[in-house]
Amino acid sequence: MNRVIGLINLEEDRQLIKEITTDRPIATVPFAGRYRLIDFILSNMVNSGIINVGILLPQKFGSVLDHIRSGKDWDLARRHEGLFYLPPVCAKNDSASCELSTFYKNIDFMKKSTQDYVLLSGGHTVFNMNFNNALRFHQNTNSDITIIYHKATHESSAPCTVLQCKENGLITDIANHSASYNDANISMGIYLMSRKTFIDIVEYAYERGGCDFLLDGIMRLHNKYNVYGYNYSGYVSTINSIHDYYKTNMDLLNPQIWQELFMDNSLIYTRTKNDIPAQYKSKAKVQNSLIANGCIIEGTVSNSILFRDVKIAKGAEIKNSIIMQGCTINEDALVENVICDKSVTISPQKWLKGAINYPFIVEKNTVI
């Protein structure tokens, strides 16, 4: 896989999940107690043997740099190759940047690269996959572009990209922003192609006023290229909405999914911090939960995910909730069906309750 360059595109439609992405792209939303969503694609690339990764930065990229820094935690701080940032380049008359313009303006990086292939992906899908089989498929089918997809397991109204494939994988139709149905082929937003094809598409599409790689690139040029679909059968969840975010976190309370994502295959890397193991005190009662290091638990926690350095005081009760890093839940507070963003404080005896499938979201640094 060292013939492949990885590209992670963080320029995303953030309308659907805006409550927790006011300061950050979806890719750096905290997930699963200690990770950020981007850790999955980044670790998958590294574990597949990709050693040259470019990250296309969105406008609000502070949290991306803060999280990834030199790339050392992913073994990407290297003398040659390694991690590259592609910053948004705003010309004066550009009203907004878009992914094609950033790719186009950083195209020298792609032209200078020595790799043969490009693996382009978004940064907000939760999965643990090795891309080597997909590359073999790409080579064997002689395809120009391979789109990695998974089978939908349930109906969903959240918009996604649905592919129609022939038996040999040849894609005959791509529908963007479609509702999904059971057994539909849902694109994971991961594209494998030769470096030349990638550069051709970017130049062609951008020079014709295009903005989106899929819409203005692949879909417009669908007739010109052989586009194949590669089916990935492992656990996949793409986070497009608060509902997806909540549900995917809760999926991890299923030991099989937890095991598959984090333990069975390759490891998922993240920025390492230096927390002490979680401390359970004498009145602690914890069931069916994921608890990160640095937590101090004196109260009751069930069906929940506690990020690093969360404090649950005596008598406090947490149910069906996601509590992000550095939150403090004080004495006798009750928190149910809630997502607390980072560093939230809930005062003693406060009750906070969301609906079962519509969690209440508390913004970063709020004191209630």
Added chain:
Amino acid sequence: MKKIECLAMILAGGQGSRLGCLTKKIAKPAVPFGGKYRIIDFPLSNCANSGIETVGVLTQYRPLELHTYLGTGETWNLDRKNGGMFILPPYAREKGADWYKGTADAIYQNINFVENYDPEYVLILSGDHIYTMDYSWMLEEHKMNKADATIGVIRVPQKEASRFGIMTTDERGKILAFDEKPKQPKSDLASMGIYIFNWKLLKHYLEEDSIDSSSSHDFGKNIIPKMLDNKVRLYSYSFDGYWKDVGTIESLWEANMDLLKDTPSFDLGSAWRVYSATPSLPPHFIGPHAKIKNSLISSGAVIEGTVENSVIFSGVKVGANSKIINSVIMPFSRIAENVLIDKAIIAQNCEIMTNSKIMSNDGSVIVIAENEIITPINNGKKQVG
């Protein structure tokens, strides 16, 4: 090389034979502690946090795992362009090779390394104590006293005093007498195995000691008594925080237990940061029927049973209906269903099969060596320690 004020040398070569089967394959400083640490994390983090950024780690016994863990020193922010952490194993010379024959000999054999940095002071530390301490205060006091050597001391219970090197001092902290492991201790001030020496003086004593064939080349037995005989300015620096020598099974177990309870005797959270290599593991999973109290649990663990008063390291599995009490379970050991473990230390990668019972009859701590497989039948035979 840039001249530095104070350089630290950590003695990490000992076998730690009193830790029994825990140090069969690894050196004592590499023994896991406190859910995610190893013993050596404590002196190294103390150095980094005290602003001492040139540190030699003297290794000898079973160094592979210790060397792997130390790496470049990056974990403790000790991978520096100027100084940093250096691993110093014994080495061969033209006339042949020598092992480190004692604590003083280990430093003597590395005089070249120390001279490179031309330090004013040298701080000598052991790799087998659990504590957090700011050495810069001790160095300040050393300078204020215009001492030639300063020894860190701590008050210990009178009945334990005969296990330590015991100091008698005047009211200003000047050391009048030093007895290594005395039968009738004259005071309760025990040496913590932390020394600051003026390097020029220490170098002189080390060179003298190296040609003394009757010497056992040990700081406590030879160098310090000789300095006292010669009326060198020896001072004590008393420390009143938590400090524990974890040289025995019993004390290692106690030190782990000291981290628990609602207000622990040693609170890792309130002390300054102790650094350790963090594995890439997810938060631990607590199953729907688990019961946990008074415990420390680290990442990647899966707990389906009951855990009380215990320290659980990364990647440990505890099966349903199993009960872990007053115990320490080291990384990646797997405990099946219906197991009872009470007052035990289970080393890394053990497999405890269904229905096993691990507890002693006489209240002593049971130790299971790494990679052991315990079945209900061999329960009684695997008691070591």
